[in-house]
Amino acid sequence: MPADLEVIDIPSAELHVTSSLAHTDLYVRVSDVAPSGTITHVSDALRRLAADQPIDGMVEVELAPVAHRFQRGHRIRVQVASAAYPRWDRNLGTGEPPATASAMRAADQQVHHAPHRPSVLVERARVTRSTPSTARSSRRRSRLVTIWQPGSALSSSRTCWGSRDVA
Template sequence: PGAPAESPPDRYRYDPADPTPAVGGARMVRDSGRRDNTALEARPDVLTYTTAPLEADTEVIGEVSAEIWFSSSLTHADVFVRLCDVDPRGRSWNVCDGLTSLTGADKVTRATVRLWPTAYRFKRGHRIRVQVSSGAFPRYARNPGSGEPLATATRLLAADQAVYRDPAHPSAVILPVRLG
């Protein structure tokens, strides 16, 4: 909720040969919908940012978006952002998410990610968590990193990704909170 402090970027490696998997979400398959994301969040290619326990119920209603300051060791990269509800037992449940593809990702850039609209109440004592990664396969086609078309790509290039969250690069998730 406040301005970020000075900090180095958070880093992870995305490998399209072992793509970050999709867990739950808006899909027309058996394992879609609300799912526990705890195992996914333990992967080294998924960053998480979590609030303190909420002091009151918080209703989020409408368009959710994220502005993630990002860079990659490759020109072509994806930024996937997921909003989650962490219950008092520590289980992380998906609420909504979105993905954007970048060209020119080898330079620090602000990636705007539009997540699915939502109407969700985070209960008192729960925490809000944001995941950042570079994919949700097979829900979204894996980004090969080569710039080749997704359907016909033959080269899969691993990339070193960075997420910035300092005063010059204030990454944020924008939540439409209902007051009163």
């Protein structure tokens, strides 16, 4: 990143997805990646979907509230998956109660990134730039930013769709 980026918000991911199952999960994680490779978890969320038919459309995943500064030179990593076990119980894909379910179905998932079906991560952020004349003060602007909007589809079957460093 060319400048520090302060995020104080409840971020949301707007995912345009297709799933072969009506019962599936969407998991989104945002991390801060330092130049040394150290990864700091910033926010995440899991959205459990239960529909009458396989899913094909936009799904919003509201992440946990964030108050974090991504420092200059760091990268923002966005990970999208259809599971986060063991943090959250597995979704067996059948709609049966997890405690008594006896069957399991694998889902084929796609996250779309076409211009007419963009998937994005949106957060309110402040870009902080230090002015050379004053060491203690800084100029701040707050704006709504799209942090993640890759240009190609990430698709796979089973759990992990992709992880991408975006800034």
